[in-house]
Amino acid sequence: MxxxxxxxxxxxxxxxxxxxxxxxxxxxxxxxxxxxxxxxxxxxxxxxxxxxxxxxxxxxxxxxxxxxxxxxxxxxxxxxxxxxxxxxxxxxxxxxxxxxxxxxxxxxxxxxxxxxxxxxxxYNLGGIFHFKPPKAGIIASFIHSPKRQKYFLAIRNTPLFNYLCSTKAGGKLLYMTGLRQDVFIEEDAECVSLSIDLEKCTNCGKCVEYCPIGLDLPGALSDAENKDSKCIQCLYCLCVCPESAIKFCGKLGFMEEQLKQYDEIIKRTA
Ligand code: SF4
Ligand code: SF4
Known part of the structure; x- marks a missing residue:
């Protein structure tokens, strides 16, 4: 979808x-x-x-x-x-x-x-929005202009370019120039457990609102190893908690970069 x-x-x-x-x-x-x-x-x-x-x-x-x-x-x-x-x-x-x-x-x-x-x-939509257009930086806009894009695509499809892009340094360079929108990290996230810092929690209810399986949060996270929990580790509660009261134990993997980019935006929008 x-x-x-x-x-x-x-x-x-x-x-x-x-x-x-x-x-x-x-x-x-x-x-x-x-x-x-x-x-x-x-x-x-x-x-x-x-x-x-x-x-x-x-x-x-x-x-x-x-x-x-x-x-x-x-x-x-x-x-x-x-x-x-x-x-x-x-x-x-x-x-x-x-x-x-x-x-x-x-x-x-x-x-x-x-x-x-x-x-x-x-057709009456009832209400409309005014989306900001997708405006890229100077380098990406220059290369992706309809006139020049075919030259860039010819280079992009060569084995050498693909190899350079697959390296860490190449990926970062593409990200910095705006030619690539994400820093791809192949490492999966591995969540050992989630826990709650009760001193920070204000009982705002955001985590309950977003938990897709309706766990009784934040209480369901008070068992440090989530042994009895049916948590599917989607990490939605972690992302939306405005107080950062939910603690992640494990390896963030690709999520580290995602959180760096989106944590503040998700908390603001949720
Ligand atoms: S979202 Fe965070 S602050 Fe709000 S109830 Fe859940 S754990 Fe507590
Ligand atoms: S990680 Fe997902 S399933 Fe587990 S408690 Fe948080 S929101 Fe619910």
Missing amino acids: PKLKTHFEAGMSACLKNLMGCLVGQENKKKTHKSLAANILNINKAVKPHLHIVDAIFSMEGLGPTRGTPLKTGAVFVGTNPYLVDLMCAKFASFDYRKVRTLAEAELRGTIDGSYHDFVRN
Whole structure:
């Protein structure tokens, strides 16, 4: 299920782009990038889910897909026509659909016509948001401009470049220049236990609100090793606790970088 996001390369990401997830293997994904919008539409021609659902309960504005800012938008979009759902999402985000590469391409192909726009224009969404656009830094914007992107993609698909990107230093350099939005850490998180610092806990109830299996928090964490707990270690409580009263014991792995990037934002938005 896609999350509604502004997206640096695609403009916006919702139903249409989501079907890239049907591609198997990184090689196929890389090939898609050679002509992103056209290939995404081709996938949508071949793969036709009965129902499209976009999760816009929390969306992302700004530099998506991963360096943007979460936004509480409280909506879910459901439909059988991905073009209409994406147009509706663009309206919801006050995002010019012509800047969404897939929608612009679909209009060029004649898949989207005036009847689509009439439907979306006349549909009362009840309320809309004004998403910040995905504005990247100077280097990423220069390289990813439509004129130059094909040269970058040619380099990106070479074995040497792929090797350099897979090294720690190469990954960090790409992250710093904005060409890559994440620092990828392959190490899994391993949670031994979660515990509660009762002196810090204010009983605000946030952890209970977000625990997906409805544990009686924070009390359920007072047993230091969580021996009797049914906790599935999703770590939602850890992330949303505004007082940092929940303590993690174990190895954070890839979560370390995620928390560095998002901890403050999650706490502010939750
Ligand atoms: S979210 Fe944190 S402060 Fe709030 S009740 Fe849970 S442990 Fe306590
Ligand atoms: S880690 Fe997840 S399942 Fe476990 S107590 Fe926290 S929110 Fe609930």
